Amino acid sequence: MAVLVTRPSPDDELTAKALRARGLEVLRAPMLRFEAVPFQDETEANYGAIIVTSANALRAVAPQLGNSGLLKLPLFAVGEHTAAAAREAGFGEVIVAKGDAGALRDLVLGRAKSKQLKKASPILYLAGADLARDLAGELGEKGFTVVTRTTYRMVPAPNLPREICDAFVAHRIEAVLHYSRRSARAFLEAARAGGVEISALALPQCCISATVAAVLRDAGATQVTAAASPDENALFEALERALQPRLRTNL
Structure with missing residues (x-):
């Protein structure tokens, strides 16, 4: 029996490796495909900081940064995974929030309140092309000027791989593990197209x-089952809870 990522x-x-280390069999069916968007910042803004809500944004711009002055700016990352991508891209000062956009917003506001960040x-x-939350607008309401630059898009997969459909049957x-609303919707549409929607939805999500x-x-x-906090360790704990009834049945 396998867990579908x-x-x-x-x-x-990386997720599959972590699950295998826990003794689980893993199948993979990426529901979104990463596409970088050429990064061009045509403004002459003297930025005070950078905010990032996805490691993909950093993967997209990293090859284009070179010796850019942006690398010298403080970067606020949504969580540890994104922070690691920022450091790998060459950013020296990375401040890490607790895993979601709301926490990132509060972290920026806290830094401004303590005079560590200038609103001016x-x-x-x-950012990505599709945003689940208007973080720029929320910060704008608090007096910040936020310049949003789209650096990547995630394209939904139209179908599940044949071997995954066969595994459901x-x-x-x-x-099944889900990491975003968009990928969850793509999974549902692909399962429906593959004729395995009923089988898929009967399982723990x-x-x-x-x-x-x-x-x-x-x-x-x-x-x-939802993770107690928006990070992978909490998601794995949710998975363990979801699998417990099945593990007891198999004993």
Whole structure:
């Protein structure tokens, strides 16, 4: 029996490795495909900081940064995974939030309140084409000027791989991991197109957050578990909880 990871590449392999270390069999079906967007900052803004809500934004711009002065700016990362990508890209000062955009917003506001960040200087937001939250608008309401630059897009996969559909039919999959609302929606559409929607939704769906879990519940899934916090360790704990009844049944 296997756990299906729907996370985009290359992060899906890191997740698979961590799950295998826990003794689990893993199948992968990335539901979103990463595409970099050429990064061009045509403004003459003297930025005071950078905010990033996804490691993909940094993967997209890293080859174009070179010796850019942006690397000298403080960078606010949504969580540890994104922070690691920032350091790998060459940023020296990386401040880490607790895993979601709300925490990142509060971290920026806290730094401004303590005079460690000046509101007068614009903030550069390296972002994806599709945003789940208007972080720039929320900071704008607090007096910041935020310049948003789209650096990447995530393209939904139209279908599940044939071997994954076959695994659903053969009851080889015991749970599915979901990392975003968009990838969850793409999974549902691909499962429907592959004729395995009923089989897929009958299984435990383990989600990185309550908002992602809502997508699965709205689609009719009844075994939906959300992580206690928006990080992978909490997601793995949710997976363990979801699998417990099945593990007891197999004893």
